[in-house]
Amino acid sequence: MLRTLFSGARDVVARVLIPDAAATTKSAWSLRLIELAALADIILNVVPVVSDYLPWWLTLALLVGAWIARHLIQPKKEAPVADQ
Structure with a gap:
C-alpha cells in the first residue's frame, strides 16, 4: 500500500515540477556524471x-565531464511563454 502511495506521489511531483520528466532523465548526462564524481x-x-x-584526479575529470555535458552536449530548452 505504501509503495503505491509513494509511487503516485512521485508521479504527481514529477508532473508538476518537470512536465517531461522521463525525457529529462534520459538526457541528464551532467547529473549522472556529478553523481559518479560524488560516489568516487x-x-x-x-x-x-x-x-x-582509483586515481586522485578521477573526481575532477568527472566534474569537468559534467560541465562539458551541461554546456556543450545538452541542448538548452526555452521556457514556454505564459501568454501563449
Missing part, C-alpha cells in the same frame, strides 16, 4: 584501500 570521492575518502586503484 566518497569511495576514495572512506575506503583507503581503493585509493591504490
Whole structure:
C-alpha cells in the first residue's frame, strides 16, 4: 500500500515540477556524471584501500565531464511563454 502511495506521489511531483520528466532523465548526462564524481570521492575518502586503484584526479575529470555535458552536449530548452 505504501509503495503505491509513494509511487503516485512521485508521479504527481514529477508532473508538476518537470512536465517531461522521463525525457529529462534520459538526457541528464551532467547529473549522472556529478553523481559518479560524488560516489568516487566518497569511495576514495572512506575506503583507503581503493585509493591504490582509483586515481586522485578521477573526481575532477568527472566534474569537468559534467560541465562539458551541461554546456556543450545538452541542448538548452526555452521556457514556454505564459501568454501563449
